[in-house]
Amino acid sequence: MRIRHHKILRTLLLFAFAFACVVFAGHVEPVLGNTDGVTSIFRPLSQPAQEIKETSFLVLAICAVIFVVVAGLLVYALVRFRHRAGDEASEPPQVYGSNQIELAWTVLPILIVFVLILVTTRTIADIQNRKAPSTAVQATVVGHQWWWEIRYPELGIVTANELHVPASDGRGSQPTFLKLQSADVAHSFWVPQLAGKTDVIPNRENLMWIEPTKPGTYLGNCAEYCGTQHARMLLRVVVHPPDEFERWAKEQQQSASADSSAPEGRKVFFANSCVNCHTISGTSAQGKFGPDLTHLMSRAVLASGAAPNTTDNLRLWIRDPQKIKLGCLMPNMQLTDEEVNQVVAYLQTLK
C-alpha cells in the first residue's frame, strides 16, 4: 500500500514538473539577465507576431482547461477507487451503452475542434491576405549557405545579414513586405518577436510581412536545418524611426567610399579572387556569390553573426575563415600577415 502511494505521488510530481517546464521554457532567455538578446515569441513587438501570440494563448488556454478536467478526473478516479484492505477481488459493475455519456464525449470535442479551426483560420487569413499599402518597403531576402542576402529593388540597395526597416509609428503604417528566395537549399526565415517562421525554398518565392512599431534590433535565425553552419546563419532586423531609416537608405545607396587611405590593401583585394565572389559598388568587384561589401563597416557582425565586426575578427576571418566558421564557403586566400593587415585596412574604408 505504502509503495503504491509513493508511486502515485511521484507520477503526479513528474507531471507537475513537466507541465511547469512547458509553461516556463518559453520565458528562458538566451543569456540570463541580458534582455538585449531576447528572442521570445511571448514578447511580440510587431504584427503578425502579436496576432499569432493571441491565437496561441487562446489555443493553450482551451487545451489547459481540457488537461485540468481530464487529469482531475483521472486523479479523482485513482484516489476514490483505489484498492482498499478488505476489497473483494471481484470485477466492479460494467456500464454499456449510455447515450448521454457517448453524446457528451462526441459532441463536445467536435465543438472544441470547430472553435480551434475557426480561430486559426481567421488568423492565417488575416496574415496572408494583407495587401501591401503604397507606403510599404519592399525587400527580397535570399538564403545562402550560410548567410542572408538582402535586396531592396526599389531603393537600389544590396546588403547582407541585417534587414533594416522603418518602424510604423503614430504617423502611419509602413510595413515591410518580404520576398523570400533561396540560392541553394531550404532555409527558414524567423525573427520570433516580429513574425512566425516562413520557409525559404529553392525555385519558389514565399511572401511575408512585418510591421514593427518599436525601434530596436531584433535577433532571428535560420529555422530549417541547412548544413554545417545552420546554427550560425543568424539574422538581425534593425528597426529605425522612419526618418532615420531614410538616412540609412541614403547612405547605403552611395557607391563605395573613394577613400584612398589603404592603396596596398585595395591592390591585394583586386589582385586576388575576392572580386569573383564579392561586390563593391563603383569598382570592378562585381561577384555575386558572397555578401556585398560596399558598406561592410556599417554592419555589426561578420559571417552572418558568427563574430562581432571588429578589427581582430576581420583579420582572423580573412586569414582563415574556417577558424571563425568551420565549413563556410569563403576560401583561405593564403595571404601573408602583412597582406591581411592591408586588406583589413582597405575593408575598413568601406563605411
Ligand code: CUA
Ligand atoms: Cu539556413 Cu538553416
